[in-house]
Amino acid sequence: MGNITTWMDTLTSTLSLLNFYTPFPLLATEGETADSSFILVSVLLSLVVIYFASKLGGEICLRINLPPVLGELLGGVIIGVSALGLLVFPESGATASDSLLMKFLEVTSNINPESLQSVFSAQGEVISVLSELGVIILLFEIGLESDLKELIKVGPQAAIVAVVGVVVPFALGTVGLLYLFHLSVIPSVFAGAALTATSIGITAKVLSEIGRLTSSEGQIIIGAAVLDDILGIIVLAVVSSLAKTGEIQVINIVYLIISAATFLIGAILIGRLLSPFYVKLVDSMKTRGQLLLVSVIFAFVLSYIAQIIQLEAILGSFAAGLVLAETEKRKELEEQILPIADLFVPIFFVSVGAKTDLSVLNPAIPSNREGLIIAAFLIVVAIFGKVVTGFTLFGNPNLNKLAIGVGMIPRGEVGLVFAGVGSASGALSPATDAAIIMMVILTTFVAPPLLRIVFKEPVSTPQEAKS
Structure with a gap:
């Protein structure tokens, strides 16, 4: 330097x-x-x-x-x-x-x-802003590559994975910090909440790169990650309310649950009804780029609606991709969105890395030493709490259950959001904040290579998963 x-x-x-x-x-x-x-x-x-x-x-x-x-x-x-x-x-x-x-x-x-x-x-x-736009486009692309019918088929399995992936790490993390490290309630709950996150962007990109996105395991992971985002938003809202007011506002929780369910179901149902008009509109237009721009408008509108009702914009773009994937324009749209994704998506991933401060790993700094011990505990819970999710799916021996669990490991930008909110609210001590960041760093970087390793086994197709 x-x-x-x-x-x-x-x-x-x-x-x-x-x-x-x-x-x-x-x-x-x-x-x-x-x-x-x-x-x-x-x-x-x-x-x-x-x-x-x-x-x-x-x-x-x-x-x-x-x-x-x-x-x-x-x-x-x-x-x-x-x-x-x-x-x-x-x-x-x-x-x-x-x-x-x-x-x-x-x-x-x-x-x-x-x-x-x-x-x-x-x-x-x-x-x-460009980084956020990148992840919105990424989830739109992932939605296009996903099969809505298959997601619905694996819906119950994805729900099990998502719920277990939230409850287990949250409970283990919170209780462990309370009774093993004797932290106060609010920092313990905040750290436990950070363990519930799953970075759908990172996992989905890796699955797409290795050609496993449309596998049964890939669809379960994506479905569970989407549900994880919804549950994570609710958990974050609850914990933030607890940190600011000392009490949980039940009205906000109910509002988030209802708005999330209404948005996802409504967006898909209304999108299916409007898809024939979408195809006719695109076919009737004569200007260049009509398919891409009309599709992006649809994705951005759903992203806007999701954001203003306190959900994540990426859920809106993912829903848009799912809807348009069922139209006859799917293949053509996939080809046209690729260069746009190549332009914006790298901004998102590089920005996540650039914002990661590895100085929290330095044991020479006194405030980091306690954080290192807490971080070791959080990392173990973070990995175990997600890996175990795949093994909660019974009655389907053809599924690569380890791959499902590994796919839920990375916290990425979602975990950084939890850490940022906790730090800004004053709920976290420097040591606890450092521990959460370290957990996010390790789970984010270890998951992609692990996914490649566990997916070396033969992939199970949707038909095999049903047998």
Whole structure:
């Protein structure tokens, strides 16, 4: 890092001399360029770094027989707050001076520190929005690749996996922290709640990469992960209410349950009714990109509705994909959405990695030592609590039950949301917060290679699963 700083200082001096000795400055100053252009170039620089990290990491992992998505996550870690500091986000408490990209922008534009900080904040918001857009498109793509009829068939199995995957880790984590580590109730409950999460985005991407998304195991995992998101939102709402008020608001819980069920069932039923009109509309249009844009509009509308009723936008896009997958436009739409996904989805995975602070793994920091012990406990519970879910499915010997459990392990961005809310509410001590982050890191990075290992066994098709 010292060499990078020295290089930046040298570049600053050189550019200053060039500007001094030329009749027209080589670089624009703040007075010559609008703030919006500074934001634009900072976002462009960020995207260059993100795409480079995603492709480099993905190519390396692919060549050593690891899922490319793991390479994207690791690439994000390398360029993020834990290593190079190229892609840094304001919500972590960082400032413009912590970002090498912002330093590069300052050197090449002569922008003043005050404006640089505002550009840094805006750049972080734009990348975060693009990241959210990436995961929305990813879930839309996954919905297109999924079979709604098969999801309905595996619905009871997915429900069992989801419920067990929420109850077991939550109970074990909360009770263990209360009685083994003697933490107070609210931090224990918050940490236990963080164990319930499942990152459908990461698991779905890996399943798609290894060609197991449409297998019986893949459909059960996706269905359970969707239900996990719903249950996780409810758990998070309950725990957040407990942390803020000291009491659970039953009305909010009932509202979330009713709105989640109504939205999912209603979106699928109404979508099925409207799908013939969707096909006719697309066929009647003559402009370029009609299929893609009409489909994306549908996905974004459902995502918007899901978000405003306090669900996750990704559930809306996933429901849209499921509905459109039943139309005759499915194959054509799958082909058209691929380049859009290739453009936006890497932003999501790299951003998740970039926001991961590996300094919590440093035992030399006193506040981390207690967190390391708690983290070891949480990691064991996090893995066991999800792996056991597959073995709760009885009467179907053809299912790869271990693969189902492993597919539920990664917490990813969902677990980071729990940690972020807990930290912001003041409910978590630094040690507990560090322990949760470490649990999220390990489960996120260990699940993709484990999925590849457990899926080396012969895949069971829906027909085999029924026999």
